[in-house]
Amino acid sequence: AGLARQVSAWRDTGEGLEAAIRACTRCPLHCHATQAVCGEGPQRAALMVVGEQPGDQEDLAGRPFVGPAGQLFDKIAAEAGLDRSRAYITNAVKHFKHIPRGRRRIHQRPDAGEVAHCRWWLDAEIERARPDLIVAMGATAALALTGSGARITARRGTVERGRLGHNVLITLHPSYLLRLPEAEARASATADFRADLARAAAI
Numbered sequence: 001a002g003l004a005r006q007v008s009a010w011r012d013t014g015e016g017l018e019a020a021i022r023a024c025t026r027c028p029l030h031c032h033a034t035q036a037v038c039g040e041g042p043q044r045a046a047l048m049v050v051g052e053q054p055g056d057q058e059d060l061a062g063r064p065f066v067g068p069a070g071q072l073f074d075k076i077a078a079e080a081g082l083d084r085s086r087a088y089i090t091n092a093v094k095h096f097k098h099i100p101r102g103r104r105r106i107h108q109r110p111d112a113g114e115v116a117h118c119r120w121w122l123d124a125e126i127e128r129a130r131p132d133l134i135v136a137m138g139a140t141a142a143l144a145l146t147g148s149g150a151r152i153t154a155r156r157g158t159v160e161r162g163r164l165g166h167n168v169l170i171t172l173h174p175s176y177l178l179r180l181p182e183a184e185a186r187a188s189a190t191a192d193f194r195a196d197l198a199r200a201a202a203i
């Protein structure tokens with residue numbers, strides 16, 4: 001009932017999208033997450049940045065991209081001249097999917113069904129923001145935004161047409177950079193990511 005009430009308030013007035021997202025019980029992912037993490041930034045934004053799903057720290061803080069991947073994003077965005085506060089930054093999936101391992105919570109990639117289900121909220125955020133460009137960071141965001149699950153390596157740096165007709169710049173996910181064990185590969189991927197963000201900053 002909470003969700004239905006929040007959704008009809010949002011449908012009727014165009015206000016309260018965040019409250020509706022926070023009330024979401026449309027899929028089982030909400031059961032084990034602390035809270036839904038909504039996008040952050042200006043509601044109307046020329047630039048939108050989309051990641052995968054909140055991580056451990058985002059789940060606790062209730063804010064997107066505040067953990068290690070977010071800190072790396074902030075650093076590289078600053079180097080690229082992209083002002084995070086100007087962009088609307090969100091995730092394809094709003095709840096943290098994970099499995100417990102001892103006291104740790106291990107991230108699990110959302111599957112295609114979960115991405116499709118949560119697209120409802122992502123599309124609402126896009127319709128409200130009316131962006132000129134959407135940056136898709138990583139495979140999950142690219143899948144949610146374009147419908148294509150093809151590999152990112154072949155697509156990064158290209159602009160594809162999104163499901164709602166927007167321009168979608170495909171790039172790497174900052175967590176991918178953090179996971180690359182080899183310094184040379186990491187430097188090269190980081191340079192690619194920085195170049196993509198610089199392109200987005202020019203919007």
Ligand code: URA
Pocket residue numbers: 051052053054055058063064065066067069070091175
């Ligand atoms: N990774 C994401 O994709 N999103 C976040 O908010 C944090 C980490």
